[in-house]
Amino acid sequence: MRFARRRFRLATGAFTASLAAVLAGCSTAPIAPPQPVQPVQPVQLRVIGFNDFHGHLEPSGMTLSLPDPAKPGATQRVTVGGAAAFAGLVNRLRAGSPHSVVVSSGDMIGGAPLVSTLFRHESTIEVMNRMGVEVGAPGNHEFDAGSVELQRVLAGGCGPNPPGAMTNSCALQPYAGARFQLVAANVERADGAHLLAPSWVKQVGPVKVGFIGAVTRWTPGIVVPSGVAGLRFVDEAEAINRAAAALKAQGVHTLVVTMHEGGEIGGPQQAGDWNDERCPGLRGPIVDLAKRITPDVDLILTGHSHQGYRCVVDGRPIIQSFSYSRALSATDLFIDPKTGRVDRAATRSRNLPVFNEHTEAAQRTAIAAAQPAPWDAVLRDATPDAAVAQQVAVFSAAAAPRTLRVVGRIAGSFERGERGKGDSAAGRLIADAQWAATRAPAQGGAQLALMNPGGIRSDLHCRGTPPCAVTFGDVFTMQPFGNSLVVMSFSGAELKALLESQQPPGRAGAHLLHPSASLRYRWVASAPHGQRVQDLSIDGTPLRPEATYRVTVNSYLAEGGDGFTLLKTGRDRLGGAVDLDALLEYLRTTTLAPVAAPRITWVD
Structure with missing residues (x-):
């Protein structure tokens, strides 16, 4: 027993000595400071929008009336447009953002020049595929030839070519259809089913972004009625809000609307500045629609009125960029990767002209220099897309015997x-x-x-x-x-x-x-x-x-x-x-x- 107690005292003493040594060592070693929490970097998505393209693949002498940087309050006529220059500007915008998406707000086809209509608009769709369009809303002109023909244009395949017809499907090669999605929350069949999907979701890094489409509810009155027989065009805002609620229920919290309805700014004697976010004199259907569209929507892309404006209403942009391939809009959304929500205070946007090879160099330089960063460099450095130019040239050459007569x-x-x-x-x-x-x-x-x-x-x-x-x-x-x-x-x-x-x-x-x-x-x-x-x-x-x-x-x-x-x-x-x-x-x-x-x- 005495021996056991002695062993216990020795062991206890050794443990005490070891603990003292450890504590002594700890008292002399520096304590590392806590590491600062790194801020979460937002996910940037550049939304490149356009509207009312109407098959204008060729420049054809198109112009825009734009503010003259050298003369405040004055405007100048600038030569712009064409699919090759349009695609070149899209390419330059894509290069400036880690994530991007190209979105149409309707009337991509229909009411178009011969280079599109002659080929049943397959030429325009193929150019849009090459350009990388991902999603869009139908416009009223997408229904010009009826909903059945619209679905053929989207799905692909050759349409009928009756003898003596002015137009020709699959004229140069088999037609594979659109590689992008058209969405319309407010177009319903008689049984209540949607003609097209109401929305489309894009994965952007760790977050999901929802795109909701709509076309003017007045479409049945502005297209051949037989072409939309059996379809209902319901209230745009109500349909958009239903689609937005469905997306939110799926955990999608960044929402973009692309809608073929719009408005205008300025007056008959003085056109409004298409980049004045105050939008003086804003009027038209978009005013009421914007008030009724849920505040959960972060961006509204519009069309139909062929106007240029960039309004900021209640912290969200409402944009339209004229028509006929002459301009487009760019909006940068910054999304919290944890919540999937947009930091609206950080959102930036701009309407941009599509300069082409016929634009006067001095005008291009002055207009580009007047833009805030990063849009100044975008306009300065954009060049036409050679592949798109070649693609348009093939269709133009095929149409030339008729076009130039x-x-x-x-x-x-x-x-x-x-x-x-x-x-x-x-x-x-x-x-x-x-x-x-x-x-x-x-x-x-x-x-x-x-x-x-x-x-x-x-x-x-x-x-x-x-x-x-x-x-x-x-x-x-x-x-x-x-x-x-x-x-x-x-x-x-x-x-x-x-x-x-x-x-x-x-x-x-x-x-x-x-x-x-x-x-x-x-x-x-x-x-x-x-x-x-x-x-x-x-x-x-x-x-x-x-x-x-x-x-x-x-x-x-x-x-x-x-x-x-x-x-x-x-x-x-x-x-x-x-x-x-x-x-x-x-x-x-x-x-x-x-x-x-x-x-x-x-x-x-």
């Missing part, structure tokens, strides 16, 4: 002018051509013709010294839809009611049809509905309410397009030539000069 001469330019107030030289030209094609008794005995302004897709320019040659491509770009002419009968009272319906109750402005030379009247904008059309005459004779009049319109209007539902009631219908053929024949017969005098006298 001279079909007539004109003594001046026929311009569309300001929409809304009276008629234009371009509208008068087309209406007169349609009246001439249907005036003979055998062709319908028309006494007048009416043309919708939205169907006039471009001016008819006189380039050089008159008389100027007009090519098939020029005329096709002006009238690309291939509608047939329809002659129908109305009483004088019904005709006046039709003209009064150009501004129905509740609509803020008028949507005036362009008349042929035989029809004249005064439009008194301040008068009440039903009394705005005054001094109405046909061939110089006052309208008689009980008389019968033969009226020519295109088949789009004849089905009630653009909201002119009274045209669906026209009697004794007789179909006629294609509108394009009527215009070609009219141009062939003589050298035409623009008619300066309006046929509608506008009175405020």
Whole structure:
């Protein structure tokens, strides 16, 4: 027992000595300071947006009116556009961000020049594939040929090529379809199912970003009604909010809306600055929609109105970048990788012109220098995409035999002018051509013709010294839809009611049809509905309410397009030539000069 106690004392002493040595060592060694917590770096996503491309693959002399950096408050006309330059700017924007996505806000196709329409828009889709478009919303023009054709264009495969057709599917090679997703939360079939997926999700590093699409709910009134039969176009904001809630339930907290509806800024005498985030005078459907779209949405890309603006409302950008490949928008979103939410205070955005090889060097340098970083370097360094240029050149060469054929001469330019107030030289030209094609008794005995302004897709320019040659491509770009002419009968009272319906109750402005030379009247904008059309005459004779009049319109209007539902009631219908053929024949017969005098006298 005594021995055991001695061993215990020895062991205890040894342990105590060892512990003392350890503690002594610890007292002399430096204590490492705590390491600082490294801040979490946000995930940057660059959203490259565009709208209303309308198959404008070639530059074709396009311009933009942009602020002049050297003259505050003044603007300058700048040459821009074309798919190769557009793709080059996209490439340069991609190079400046670790993550990017290219997004369309509708009307990528439809209402397009021959280089797109001739190939059933397969040429445009193939260029968009090469450009790397990932997602978009349909516009109303995506429905021009109906929902079945839209789905073929997206899915691929060759469409029918009946003998004598103006267009040709799979003209150069088999067509594989779109490599991007179209989304539309507000387009439903009769059974409530969506025609297209409401949304699309992109994985961006550790976070998910949701893209929700919508098209203007008024689409059925601005496309051929038969093309959207059986579809419902519901309220855009309500559909977007339902899709946003579904995405949030899946844990997607960064949300982008791409919508084919928009607005405008500025006034008739002074266009707004497309990069002034205050957006003075912002008006149009987008104002109400933006108020009703859930605040969970971080960015709203818009289209349809072919305007340029970059508004910041309640901390989120609302953007549109003109049309026809002339510009695009870039928005940098900075996303917390832990929460998946956007730091809206860090968001930056810009509308950017698409400079091309024809842009004046001094203009390009000055405009680029006036941009804040990083957009200044983007504009300075962007170069056309050679692969896209080659791709467009192949389609252009295939279309050239038709495009460059001279079909007539004109003594001046026929311009569309300001929409809304009276008629234009371009509208008068087309209406007169349609009246001439249907005036003979055998062709319908028309006494007048009416043309919708939205169907006039471009001016008819006189380039050089008159008389100027007009090519098939020029005329096709002006009238690309291939509608047939329809002659129908109305009483004088019904005709006046039709003209009064150009501004129905509740609509803020008028949507005036362009008349042929035989029809004249005064439009008194301040008068009440039903009394705005005054001094109405046909061939110089006052309208008689009980008389019968033969009226020519295109088949789009004849089905009630653009909201002119009274045209669906026209009697004794007789179909006629294609509108394009009527215009070609009219141009062939003589050298035409623009008619300066309006046929509608506008009175405020």
